[in-house]
Amino acid sequence: MSNKVELTKKDLYRCINRYMFTRQSPFNYETMQSGGWVYSIHPAMEKIYGDDPDLLAKKYEDHFKFYNTQPWFGNLILGACIAIESTKEPDATQTAVDMRTALMGPLAGLGDAIIFVMFATVFGAIAAYSALEGSIFGWVIAQTFGTVLWIIFYRLFFTAYKQGVEFVTSRSAQLKRLTDAAAVLGLSVVGALVVTTVKVHFGFSWTIGEVTQNLDDLVNSIIPNFANVLTVILIYFGLDIKKMTSAKMIIIVLVVAIVLSAFGILA
């Protein structure tokens, strides 16, 4: 005997469409993304538990608990969780919330690495360089790719609902491989960007007799773009300093750049 509630395509569309506009709202430091989550699962939950509002209110207490993941991968978690809730088993909500908590960390790491770090860097660089030449072509490439990826993730909500948690877990090995492969691409691009995008030059020069020697030319003849490499390495290790955040680091670099250039150490 099964209590399973069959959700229609329309119910599911209502959930995912709500989620699109509230994935990170109202973002807060207590439970982060759980507010938008509850609002998004409501069309499904209403169908499943609508005859018992008291029970539903109790279930939402659990769903309001801390939740934070990469929004695109959140689509998958949402689909799988609604699938669990639709079984209407007595411990369905407990299972769903536990699974949500178990998945949100790993998928956030994966999602940040692939969606926000890797692709954002590769396509951001292509679009930015094209823009600096006065062309929007690079941005069109980036946006086309982003839109296709966005639609894929939108569709994955339905796949995750149909196949449940197994889908998310069974694909984890494949996703791990994909992350590694994407990391290779990302790291290569970072290496290239250190050369092309970072522009740090020493302003020092000295004259011996007739010859004026520039520090920048000197070090670059040993290692090309030496000042760029040095800057990235210093910041990389600087980020390990206790209580350092990326926002603070940006302010520090901003101030250091202005001061060093005012004294002519950097050009």
Place this chain on the structure above:
Amino acid sequence: MFSAMQVILVCLWTWLFTVTGSNVQIFTYASAVLHGMIVGLIMGDMTTGLTVGGTLCLMGLGVGGYGGSSVPDYNLGTIVGTVFAIGTGQGMEAGLAVGVPVAALGTEFDIIAKMCGSFFLHGEMRVAARKEFNKLGIFPHGYNVFRATLYTLPVLLVMTVGSGIITSLLAAMPEWLTKGLNTAAGMLPAVGFAILMKYLPVREYGIFIVFGFACAAYLGLSMVAISLFALIFAFVIYRQLEIKDNAGSVVAAGANGEDYDE
């Protein structure tokens, strides 16, 4: 200095982007370029807009609000930077001088919005406890409207009452500061790349940084060319891992005495 139409359109664009931006995220990649383009069009000079957007986009590469952290907002920086780059006619110089501080200030807006988020969350929790489920949506959507308005206010202020002050500040800007901001613009992308390296498996695949570096520094290859070469390596590594994973599962199945002859 700005026509009413320009103020309205720029504010409207900022509001519309922010009200959906952090949720829908369809304009995720190179969004600073998009802002430069749109605001440039509104201000009547798309090329300058693209230059400001492209420069700030490069500064922001790799910088992201991972795990709920707050980082400079190069989108907001591009909007305001472009407005003044074109409005004052000083171009990129003004774009940087205004855009970079505004981007840095964006961190604070993000923190304020997220702190106020608690208020909206508790409201939503209250209506849920009272079983008024049809009111749940007021709070997430209300937060979106609040956040978008919070982000649009500074744009409105600098384009109206603040424009005179900013223009005179820009005119009186000492040369060392202009030079310093240019140096900073060249240095700031390094922060993004250092953050990226923290997120990527440098221990396992760090050698590919050297690969990309050598391709760009010695061969002078373009970004697309280097991406394509890297894609070949990525494919080979994916296949290798696949073979390794499959071999591992076969061995595991064999060890359990299961029939793996499928």
